[in-house]
Amino acid sequence: MLEINKIKKRIKKIGLPPGILIQSEEIHPDATISVIDYDKDSFREKTVDKIEECFVFKDQPTITWINIDGTQHMSILEKVGECFNIHPLVLEDIMTMGQRPKIEYYDNYVFIVLRMVYLDKDTKAMVDEELSLIIGNNYLISFQEKPGDPFHVIRDRIRNGLGKTRKMGSDYLAYCLMDVVVDNYFFILEKIGEALEIIEEETLENPTTDTLQKIHETKRELIYFRKFIWPLREVVSSFNRNESEHVQSTTQIYVRDLYDHVIQLIDSIETFRDITASILEIYLSSISNKMNVIMKRLTLITTIFMPLTIVAGIGGMSEWSMITGPDHWMISYPLFLLGLVIIGFISFLIFKKKGWT
Amino acid sequence: MLEINKIKKRIKKIGLPPGILIQSEEIHPDATISVIDYDKDSFREKTVDKIEECFVFKDQPTITWINIDGTQHMSILEKVGECFNIHPLVLEDIMTMGQRPKIEYYDNYVFIVLRMVYLDKDTKAMVDEELSLIIGNNYLISFQEKPGDPFHVIRDRIRNGLGKTRKMGSDYLAYCLMDVVVDNYFFILEKIGEALEIIEEETLENPTTDTLQKIHETKRELIYFRKFIWPLREVVSSFNRNESEHVQSTTQIYVRDLYDHVIQLIDSIETFRDITASILEIYLSSISNKMNVIMKRLTLITTIFMPLTIVAGIGGMSEWSMITGPDHWMISYPLFLLGLVIIGFISFLIFKKKGWT
Amino acid sequence: MLEINKIKKRIKKIGLPPGILIQSEEIHPDATISVIDYDKDSFREKTVDKIEECFVFKDQPTITWINIDGTQHMSILEKVGECFNIHPLVLEDIMTMGQRPKIEYYDNYVFIVLRMVYLDKDTKAMVDEELSLIIGNNYLISFQEKPGDPFHVIRDRIRNGLGKTRKMGSDYLAYCLMDVVVDNYFFILEKIGEALEIIEEETLENPTTDTLQKIHETKRELIYFRKFIWPLREVVSSFNRNESEHVQSTTQIYVRDLYDHVIQLIDSIETFRDITASILEIYLSSISNKMNVIMKRLTLITTIFMPLTIVAGIGGMSEWSMITGPDHWMISYPLFLLGLVIIGFISFLIFKKKGWT
């Protein structure tokens, strides 16, 4: 249960003064730091070993995108915090996993936390990690929990000077990253939608206990994603309305478009919830229907065989031989059996006619 | 499941820079472009082969309605975008299907996306497609997914100079188109309402598994239309409040009327949802009631025949012949059978009296 | 299903230009037009044949109440529209049945549509019709679908100069009409409330399939009235807040009182909905309880008779005669039967003790 792991992480910190960073135990062995520095005309990209190497870009007019994989490395966070003058509470938020998506405005930067779910290009596995963005005047610092991300498309675009990215500021870069995150949510929703389609068919045709579990799992997934996507709306909406100097008006039209996408995500999730609820109702009705069918069968069998049992009980065959005389049992016995079959068949016909089947 | 197809279309675009048009694979072989140009006194109508032929109308004071069937044709969109100075994100929205109904204001035009569902006049088939409108000062460009639309009534009105259409601007023309779209929704709702009526009757009289599936389908349809009609309210309401130069005050009174219709649509959908929920409850209760009836039947049969089985078991007919002597079995046997029938009938009477049937 | 009839009427109009009146087919043979003209001192009342006879009152300072029964008469509507300068869309709304209650402000009048449900004084039948009001400076025009209305009390009050009606303006007259409409809703709710009381008792004492249908019907009625009473709140609230010259401040205190009544109506409807939902839950639980009782009965009978069947099967009476010798069957047989009864009774006692009944 994802919910609980998140709460557990919180608890370790109970009683500590706010804004104090604590070294997480589950460190990814090596933090990867990469820098992309560009403007309309120039472009530089390198992977650095020490975070200090990035700080030279700080005072240059070019846009600098510092990406740090491995938010658990306290020392790096502290140095970044010092160099870019980041509030300790922000650093604490970056380190603490399980944050609710949010946006916060500070004097010299905007701080955004997002949950990012994507299919890793190489391993084809689903990755669920946190993404923190610090958007300064001419820089963007992105913090990721684990190595690997879906941002290669943006890097390519910057490298090749495609689109408007090279011509715009750090706010547009932040928009691009968020756009990729939102686009990946659509991918997840597609998976859920396909699962729902199969579950729906299964429920209508042949619902089993397994189906019930699948419905429950889908519900749980929707509850999970809902928690990250609803606050996303606030984040993007606030980013759109933002009048600080960090977001330029030329970017706003793109953020508005992003906002539309988030609304569409929410629409889809709510629709999926409605559909799941409807499927569960069908499931429950189907079970009741099945029960009815079973009971009808039982009643049918009981109704047909009970009278026969009595008839069979009353007069065992030996009685019948009385009529024909004991020596003619080869005539009387089959006659008796035939009688039974006829009685059974008549019962069945009555049953049928009364519409009890 | 419509929901999923829509999401799928989104996914193809993951990672692409915003505002970049991608050529859709499912192109309708030929895009149809038709132009209607009119003012109070003049009227011209033609079907053009090349979109460039329409651009001459741009700088004329007359109202020009350019209708393009087939939004998948990238080259046309690009040329329109260039000529009328349309923002790339708008063009992207026009090309991307599965949009949420929305309205956006730009400097020189208003952009509206709607979902349009109508019964094709010729094929009598239900058509579900997207309609995008660009409302400029003296022009209206409408983009449709597929050929065929329900707008022939408006074209006739313009041709014949009926109503106010010829005397009003492009905003009134946009209102007319939206009015037809909304009117067609009432038609769809009527279909659903009629289906609901039949389902209701079926549920109250003889609910089957089939009924359950119909209820589920109606629910799904309502969920689907709800998604398009609720945002429509925002669109029309915003269009009504709009104070840009694109909407004249004389048109507003009509838009307010349109808004009333949309509210009525929403009212009807919500009422249908309530009724569907109520029908499902009845359905579930009916199944339980049916089960009770079946169980009562089973209990009745068991109660009547079980004692008989015992009696039959205790004394086979041969015992009875003891009383009368084996030779008088023709008397004793029928007497025994009569006894059984009487016992059975008494059981039934007791059952009846206790109100167990 | 009322809902659908309403939508059907809409559909006939699809594609027509807005504000164009179409002649309804279901015309009540004769429209009745009556005029009451009054001020503090004078009073005149007459039934006119031609609507034009009413127009003379338009420019007089006295308050004129023109009541038109039969909104389907297009020619009358058109003449009224021309004389009092009514917007075509308003005339369209008056003619189109199934309107949502609404209020609209125009330069020289206020337009109100209401749904009116009342018990006809003469026929004792429930009448459900639409009431449109046009409130001008010194006139009020009321349009009713059918002849007959609950307004005789107001007419009497005006005739006899009772109350404040003669001293106040057309806005107060409009308030009086709306007050009667709202008061009649209380009457309907009383009927529903009484029905609910009976259903509740039935559900608690002896729920049948019929009860279920009654619950469903009540739910449907509540859904229906809810649709007219909720928008009524907006209408009255807006009328109360209205600062146009058409509503005087002396009238506002009465409208506020009317608003309180509407709130109370809504309160009652919501309470009824809650109670209906609660009754349905009880109903469902009752069915389950009943099933339990039936199953217990079946189990009881099976438990008692099954062992007996075996005992009876094992040793038919002939075996028992073995013990006493075949000649003493008159002793052994009754003994055997007694044994069966004792075994059956013991089973029953065990059953009872284990609390299985």
Add this chain to the structure above:
Amino acid sequence: MLEINKIKKRIKKIGLPPGILIQSEEIHPDATISVIDYDKDSFREKTVDKIEECFVFKDQPTITWINIDGTQHMSILEKVGECFNIHPLVLEDIMTMGQRPKIEYYDNYVFIVLRMVYLDKDTKAMVDEELSLIIGNNYLISFQEKPGDPFHVIRDRIRNGLGKTRKMGSDYLAYCLMDVVVDNYFFILEKIGEALEIIEEETLENPTTDTLQKIHETKRELIYFRKFIWPLREVVSSFNRNESEHVQSTTQIYVRDLYDHVIQLIDSIETFRDITASILEIYLSSISNKMNVIMKRLTLITTIFMPLTIVAGIGGMSEWSMITGPDHWMISYPLFLLGLVIIGFISFLIFKKKGWT
């Protein structure tokens, strides 16, 4: 059903002009009028026969509390209305029972209607009546439906000069009355809470049809109180925000405290609703569980005895005597019976092992 009685009272008035008092038929034989007149230093209390005796206090600077038991006495209401210049609609509201709690501001007074539920000190019976307050500058008039109220504590406080009451104005006195009303609601909620506790235990341990009825009753009670307590919030909140000259700022801090209590009432009611809903769910699940137990029992009995019936049927004891010879039936018969018991026991063991019990 309280709801309906209230609506019935409304109906009698249909068609009457607003603000016209009608004599209620159910008059309490004698209206009791008591006056308490006080300021910081003086105190006077008397029971008057004629309402006119109270009017002398009107123009004195001391605070006068006139309490009238029996709102049905039209003549008294009319005289009060005339003397204190009360609007006819207010008098109508005082006379009409079943009002929704509300507050209304007039030029020279504030009008408050509340529903009051309390345990009568003398009769120990639950009383449910309406309380109307008219709060003037230096007077407070309280109207009660029936004699008897829970206000003796306030009277004692005024008499003995305890607390701040004597030092404060009529607004503080009104606050005191409302505080007592709210405190008495807590008492009612305690009763409901205790009932819920018992129902909860019953549901978890041994749910019967009776339990179901109790759950329904509690639900009905909560629906009833909810209707009076939710509007109370608006009343107190408005009284708190009120900036008219009738409420002094020194009183406002007390009204805020009262508001907190009302919020707590609402919190409790909503919590009780949640708990009731949860109990009903448990109840329904319990019934289903019980059914399972019953069915298991039936299946167990059937499974054990059915094979035995066959065995018993196949070979009646007479067959077995064949093996040992008819003369040794005293050996063969018990052996056969033992065999049956063993087969039955084995069936039971298989059943047990498969976990079917």
Add this chain to the structure above:
Amino acid sequence: MLEINKIKKRIKKIGLPPGILIQSEEIHPDATISVIDYDKDSFREKTVDKIEECFVFKDQPTITWINIDGTQHMSILEKVGECFNIHPLVLEDIMTMGQRPKIEYYDNYVFIVLRMVYLDKDTKAMVDEELSLIIGNNYLISFQEKPGDPFHVIRDRIRNGLGKTRKMGSDYLAYCLMDVVVDNYFFILEKIGEALEIIEEETLENPTTDTLQKIHETKRELIYFRKFIWPLREVVSSFNRNESEHVQSTTQIYVRDLYDHVIQLIDSIETFRDITASILEIYLSSISNKMNVIMKRLTLITTIFMPLTIVAGIGGMSEWSMITGPDHWMISYPLFLLGLVIIGFISFLIFKKKGWT
């Protein structure tokens, strides 16, 4: 039921004048009063016997934290009230348990009530008590119901001069206390979350009546905590927006962080509620599924054995010996038995093939 105890405490006070303290009966024998007085440079801590000893700190510029365990001691409260000029209603709120979390602003202090749930460090028991804070300019008074609290971490921090606490004012101290309270809620939610995990597994694998009770208990706990955590949001949000002189802008950034945590708490509670609801649905479906399985089993057994009973009834073994002659019963009997087994097996196969198992 916690809800009721709380209401009970209220009732004792019915009729008393507001702001009058009443001595609670359940007094903890000794109230513990401890004082911590500090500024950036100095630090003093002592436990006092008489509350008067604390009052000397009042006029000093250092920050003074007075903590009083045992809010039931009326005399102490009264003295504090007098010295620090606290409004009687606030003192009443401190003494009355079961308050809804709230914040109130007074001229010279801010008053906050919270519910605090924590695991006692020493006894390892869950403690549920009320915490009242009075935040003055340079002092903070905290009132606790019982001795023992989770604030040792804050005391240590102050003692050792860790973090910013010593450098900040009384508002920051209040924030620290609230932060600890909120952190402890996460701990409680973790417990509930773990319980939910177990319940979920149980429900999916083997739901029993016990599971149902656990689900109900978890629901009750969530209802309980929800009541304290939702109002907390208002408290923290108001504290954050507060512009009084009691909260400095440097503290606000921390309070905003606290607010985020409260939102996360609410998110988790709502998620847990959704999950609990989903588990209950699964539970109900599982019971129905189980019932189906039981009924199928019963039907299977009935279907197989009923025909056998008849066959066994028709021809007892003695008949079969007829065929072979009575002397060859050792051949005819086993043949007959074999026949029965074969018939039974064929019934079973038919059953299987029809998918009735």
